[in-house]
Amino acid sequence: MKNEIVNSTPSIPSGILSRTIHIYSYACGKIVLCGVKCASCPTCNQTCPDFEKERCNRLDRAPYVCNGCTKLINHCTIAHKYNYNAKAADRKYRETLSDSRSGISLSRHELRLKDKVISPLIAQGQSPYQIITNHPELDMSVRTVYTYLDMGLFTSRNIDLKRKVKFKPRKVHKTQISDRKVFTGRTYSDFSELHLDSFVEMDTVHSSNDSAKTLLTFFFTKEKLFLAFLMNRNTEGAVRLVFDRLKKRLGTYEFLSLFEHILTDRGSEFGDPDSLETGITGFQRSNIYYCDPMRSGQKGGIEQAHTMLRMVLPKKTSFEFPTQWDVKV
Known part of the structure; x- marks a missing residue:
C-alpha cells in the first residue's frame, strides 16, 4: 500500500522520498503524507480519539523530571517534557505558604451570622468582652473580635467602641532581648x-x-x-x-x-x-x-x-x- 501511494505521486521531491513517510488515514478525514511523528502532530493530537500521549519511562521513577537526562533536549522525540526549576518551585511554595495563612478561617455565611449578633450589641454600647461572655455560642475570643473590627469585617467599626478611639496604637518594642x-x-x-x-x-x-x-x-x-x-x-x-x-x-x-x-x-x-x-x-x-x-x-x-x-x-x-x-x- 505504501509503495503504491508513493509511486502514484511522481510530483513529490526526491528529498522527501529518501525519508520514511508515515501515512495516517481517516484521522483528519483525508490521507496525510508527512514525516512528522504522530505524537508531535497537532492535527492528530486534536482529532484522533485513540491518541495516547507518549511517555518516558524516566518519569516513572525519581526524580520524576527530565533534569539530568543523558539525551539532549533537541534529540528527545517526546513532545511533553518536565523540567524542575528550583527558584520557581521555591517562589511558588512561598506564595502558597503566604496564601494559606492570609484571610480568616470563616466562610461568608458564618461571618454574617456572627455579625448579626455582635454589631447590634456594640451599637448598644456593649464591649467585646461583655458580648463574648454572654454569648459563648459565638466560639470566638475577645482578641479575635477586636482583630475583625480592625480588619473592617463587621458592620460595626472601631469608632463604635467607646474607649478604643481614645487609645493610641501600641508601639512595637524593637529593643527587647533577642536571646x-x-x-x-x-x-x-x-x-x-x-x-x-x-x-x-x-x-x-x-x-x-x-x-x-x-x-x-x-x-x-x-x-x-x-x-x-x-x-x-x-x-x-x-x-x-x-x-x-x-x-x-x-x-x-x-x-x-x-x-x-x-x-x-x-x-x-x-x-x-x-x-x-x-x-x-x-x-x-x-x-x-x-x-x-x-x-x-x-x-x-x-x-x-x-x-x-x-x-x-x-x-x-x-x-x-x-x-x-x-x-x-
Whole structure:
C-alpha cells in the first residue's frame, strides 16, 4: 500500500522520498503524507480519539523530571517534557505558604451570622468582652473580635467602641532581648517563688533623640529609696560599668546585701545577666530576674518613681548636659 501511494505521486521531491513517510488515514478525514511523528502532530493530537500521549519511562521513577537526562533536549522525540526549576518551585511554595495563612478561617455565611449578633450589641454600647461572655455560642475570643473590627469585617467599626478611639496604637518594642536563653530560671514566676519582702527594681529612663545618654534607675522596695546613675550609652557594657563601680565603692559584702535580688524588664541593655551577676572576678554578687513581656506593673514601685521623675525631667528632655552631680541633687 505504501509503495503504491508513493509511486502514484511522481510530483513529490526526491528529498522527501529518501525519508520514511508515515501515512495516517481517516484521522483528519483525508490521507496525510508527512514525516512528522504522530505524537508531535497537532492535527492528530486534536482529532484522533485513540491518541495516547507518549511517555518516558524516566518519569516513572525519581526524580520524576527530565533534569539530568543523558539525551539532549533537541534529540528527545517526546513532545511533553518536565523540567524542575528550583527558584520557581521555591517562589511558588512561598506564595502558597503566604496564601494559606492570609484571610480568616470563616466562610461568608458564618461571618454574617456572627455579625448579626455582635454589631447590634456594640451599637448598644456593649464591649467585646461583655458580648463574648454572654454569648459563648459565638466560639470566638475577645482578641479575635477586636482583630475583625480592625480588619473592617463587621458592620460595626472601631469608632463604635467607646474607649478604643481614645487609645493610641501600641508601639512595637524593637529593643527587647533577642536571646531567649537568658530567661531560663530568671522569669517572673521564678522570682515569685522566692516570696521576697525586700528586693530592688531596675529600669532605664531615656533621653530625647538628640542624646544617647540614659539614666539607670534603682528602687529599693522596702526602704522606698530611689537611685539614678547617668550612663553615656544605653548598652549592656554601660550597665555593667555602673555595677562594677557600685561594687568597688560599697565592697562585695555590702553590694551583695543591697543588690542580692534585682527585678527588671526585658530591655536589650539588660541582655547580659551573667556579667551583671558575677562581674570580672566571677563571684556571685547578685541575681537578675525579668518581668513578663508588656507587664511593667510587675515592678510598679520604680514605674511610680519614674512618674515623679518625669515631673522634673519631662519626656523629650535631653540628658546631654546634666552631670551625675546634677542627678544626685
